[in-house]
Amino acid sequence: MGAEMAVDPQTGHRLGNDEIMRRLSALTKVRPTGEDIEGHVARLKAESDRGVMILAATMIEDALLTALGRLLPHANASVRKELFSNDGPLSTFSKRILFAHGAGLISATVAKQMNVIRRIRNVAAHAHAAVDFSLPEVVFALATMLPDRDMADDFETWSQKMVRNYYLQICGYLADHLIGGAGGLEAAANSPDAIHAFYRAIRASD
Numbered sequence: 252m253g254a255e256m257a258v259d260p261q262t263g264h265r266l267g268n269d270e271i272m273r274r275l276s277a278l279t280k281v282r283p284t285g286e287d288i289e290g291h292v293a294r295l296k297a298e299s300d301r302g303v304m305i306l307a308a309t310m311i312e313d314a315l316l317t318a319l320g321r322l323l324p325h326a327n328a329s330v331r332k333e334l335f336s337n338d339g340p341l342s343t344f345s346k347r348i349l350f351a352h353g354a355g356l357i358s359a360t361v362a363k364q365m366n367v368i369r370r371i372r373n374v375a376a377h378a379h380a381a382v383d384f385s386l387p388e389v390v391f392a393l394a395t396m397l398p399d400r401d402m403a404d405d406f407e408t409w410s411q412k413m414v415r416n417y418y419l420q421i422c423g424y425l426a427d428h429l430i431g432g433a434g435g436l437e438a439a440a441n442s443p444d445a446i447h448a449f450y451r452a453i454r455a456s457d
Contacts, residue, residue, distance in 0.1 A: 289423070291423075303384075305375050315429050
């Protein structure tokens with residue numbers, strides 16, 4: 252069936268190509284809410300390792316956009332587009348992390364964690380070689396999140412499943428805090444590091 256024959260199931264009206272493309276694009280602009288995070292993390296468990304690396308990190312970036320939006324209450328749609336789109340000053344994940352840190356929205360520790368996750372996402376999205384949570388470079392990068400060297404050394408011996416679970420839980424935690432759940436933005440910036448808690452919980456469940 253050609254695109255010109257597509258029918259909106261709610262209205263019964265036929266949709267043109269432009270409308271179909273507009274609706275498709277709109278799906279990428281839906282930001283997560285606090286209620287969405289737990290369900291999204293649960294759905295990601297069915298994804299491949301590569302899918303988890305990309306989609307969980309994108310969940311954090313979307314949550315960060317929501318949080319940054321709160322810092323710009325007077326910016327209209329046009330201003331936000333200039334800031335966040337194309338070559339704007341907040342057009343990339345790395346720039347958004349840097350700004351959030353500089354503005355006091357997230358701590359240096361959280362910024363470091365998010366940058367590790369950002370780099371892993373980039374590898375998963377662009378590497379032609381096989382990428383999963385058994386890859387030493389991925390494991391070593393995640394181990395740098397642990398300030399305790401003994402913990403980091405132990406982490407490097409974890410199974411692929413444990414490393415995957417760790418990544419997913421950390422992404423869910425950061426996204427939840429950024430959009431205002433589980434203690435809100437203040438907790439994300441100032442609370443004791445959750446890395447150790449997730450490390451111990453996953454280690455104990457093995």
